[in-house]
Amino acid sequence: MLRHECYSLAWLFELAGGAIADFEGTCIPKVQREAAFTIAALHQWEMGIDDPRCVTSAEDVRYPHLDVFIVPLTMIYFPFSPVL
Amino acid sequence: MRSRFHRATAPSLLRHFRDCVKGAPRELYANVLLTAGPADKDSLVVIQMCYVGPKEQGLEYLQALSSWTGERCLLNEVHEKTFLSQQDSVAQVLRGKRGNQWFIRSALISSLPDEVINKTVLEFADTPVGCSESSFSPFAFPQKRDAET
Numbered sequence: 412m413l414r415h416e417c418y419s420l421a422w423l424f425e426l427a428g429g430a431i432a433d434f435e436g437t438c439i440p441k442v443q444r445e446a447a448f449t450i451a452a453l454h455q456w457e458m459g460i461d462d463p464r465c466v467t468s469a470e471d472v473r474y475p476h477l478d479v480f481i482v483p484l485t486m487i488y489f490p491f492s493p494v495l
Numbered sequence: 496m497r498s499r500f501h502r503a504t505a506p507s508l509l510r511h512f513r514d515c516v517k518g519a520p521r522e523l524y525a526n527v528l529l530t531a532g533p534a535d536k537d538s539l540v541v542i543q544m545c546y547v548g549p550k551e552q553g554l555e556y557l558q559a560l561s562s563w564t565g566e567r568c569l570l571n572e573v574h575e576k577t578f579l580s581q582q583d584s585v586a587q588v589l590r591g592k593r594g595n596q597w598f599i600r601s602a603l604i605s606s607l608p609d610e611v612i613n614k615t616v617l618e619f620a621d622t623p624v625g626c627s628e629s630s631f632s633p634f635a636f637p638q639k640r641d642a643e644t
Contacts, residue, residue, distance in 0.1 A: 420622050421530035421589055422615050424509065427603060429521045446603030447517060450611065454598040455591065466598050 425449040496560065497570040497588070500529060500538035502620040504565040508540055509612045511563040515556065517607075522548035523556055529619040533587050538619075540566075541588050544573060 425448065432445045456465045498508060509527060516525045525544040532539035542560055546553025557573050572584070585591070604611070 420619070421528055422619050423526055423528050423601075424512070424607065424615075425526040426516045426519065426524065429524075443603050446605055448513075448604050448607045449601055450604055450607070450615070451599055451601035453589070454600075455589070455595040457592075458594050458596060465596070 421453045423449070423451040423453060425451070496542045496568055496573060497532075498540045498566045498568055500532075500540050500619075501566065502616055505529065505540055505616045505620075506609070506612050507565045508563055509607075509616070510609060511565075512542060512560065513607045513612070515559045519556065520548075522546055522552070525556070525560075528588065529616070530588050531590055534590060539569070539588060543585075 427446045427449050432441060435441065437444070454465055456462065512525070512527045516523060519525070523544065523546050525542065528539075528541040528543070530539055530541060532541075544553075544556060544560065546556060561568065561571065
């Protein structure tokens with residue numbers, strides 16, 4: 412049996428901020444929109460590959476010491492490449 | 496801007512990035528990526544920036560980011576460019592392909608402490624580069640991201 416795995420992990424540190432903190436009454440709390448940085452794990456794999464590690468390896472990464480910071484976790488799943 | 500990833504020097508570059516951009520005016524957008532890079536090449540640290548304002552002011556941030564000397568800068572293509580050419584560059588360094596599925600896990604943080612940088616660099620360094628094909632063994636011949644020196 413030939414098993415295929417194809418997953419790639421990249422990490423992103425992104426400067427947050429800008430005008431998104433200027434507004435009141437939006438669906439995302441202001442305290443979150445005032446965050447200084449976004450840190451993200453990006454996974455990609457080929458269509459048709461059913462390997463749960465494509466998702467769980469991102470889930471396995473935890474920053475328990477970050478509980479003191481603002482940590483709203485977001486999950487975005489793209490069935491197709493969005494812009495790449 | 497691209498530099499070869501090395502676990503020993505990457506934390507220093509990320510700290511430098513953080514110190515250059517924190518508190519910057521909203522005209523500045525910047526990010527840094529730890530990524531596998533183009534196929535058959537070493538893993539990379541990639542810094543992307545965009546300054547929506549006078550070119551002279553943007554150059555100050557570019558010069559500050561470029562002043563890190565821990566590794567050689569492999570490529571500096573910060574200049575005016577089209578949206579599509581920028582997206583092509585991102586696709587190359589992320590090994591993006593049409594039809595791939597994506598999963599992104601992210602967190603907003605109020606600061607970027609050294610501890611988080613160090614942990615993330617080690618996490619990235621110890622993750623095998625994707626795309627392996629094997630018989631039975633799920634972890635056969637993973638490609639290491641850098642030398643363990």
